[in-house]
Amino acid sequence: MIGVDTNVLLRFLVVDQPEQNRTATAFFSSRTPDNPAFVSAVTLAETVWLLTKRLHFPAESVVDLLRNLLASEAIVLEHEMELDRILRDGGRPRTDLADYLIAWSGLSAGCRHTVTFDRQAAKEVTGMELLT
Numbered sequence: 063m064i065g066v067d068t069n070v071l072l073r074f075l076v077v078d079q080p081e082q083n084r085t086a087t088a089f090f091s092s093r094t095p096d097n098p099a100f101v102s103a104v105t106l107a108e109t110v111w112l113l114t115k116r117l118h119f120p121a122e123s124v125v126d127l128l129r130n131l132l133a134s135e136a137i138v139l140e141h142e143m144e145l146d147r148i149l150r151d152g153g154r155p156r157t158d159l160a161d162y163l164i165a166w167s168g169l170s171a172g173c174r175h176t177v178t179f180d181r182q183a184a185k186e187v188t189g190m191e192l193l194t
Contacts, residue, residue: 063138064093065100068108075109075127076117093136101131103140103163110159125154141166156186165189 073079074086093099113119113127131137132146139145144166148155155162161183168176169189177193178184184192 063098063100065102066105068105068112071101071105071109072112075113078117090136095135098136098138100138101140103167106139107160107163121154125149128159141170157182161187161190 069082070086070089073082074090077083090099110124110128113124114121119127128145129149131139132142132149141163144162148162157180161178161180165176165183165187166189173189175189175191178190179193180190181192183190
């Protein structure tokens, strides 16, 4: 398995720098189920943030990209099962994807929960609780 940095994943998904897009596409095309690319939660959070906040991709387009990544047998996403569960059957994250990833990382590390001041995240994300 080979880890992927945000800039590589972003250049694979966006053709704003054609040469890097070709290189990233060739890299991902060469991955197999026996030698997949690994996308960490940090890489995924950064990529989603860049796509939505900096490149102004519509939320539905970003969700479609995430579904395509999940469908690939040659790409392993950290927290893949949890992400698949919230995107299944046309679903979308009800708050920032980063909030889910943070909570899932905490739960994986053995945390009882993750505290936040974000009321929306505390309401929507299992494993997040409002710090009062």
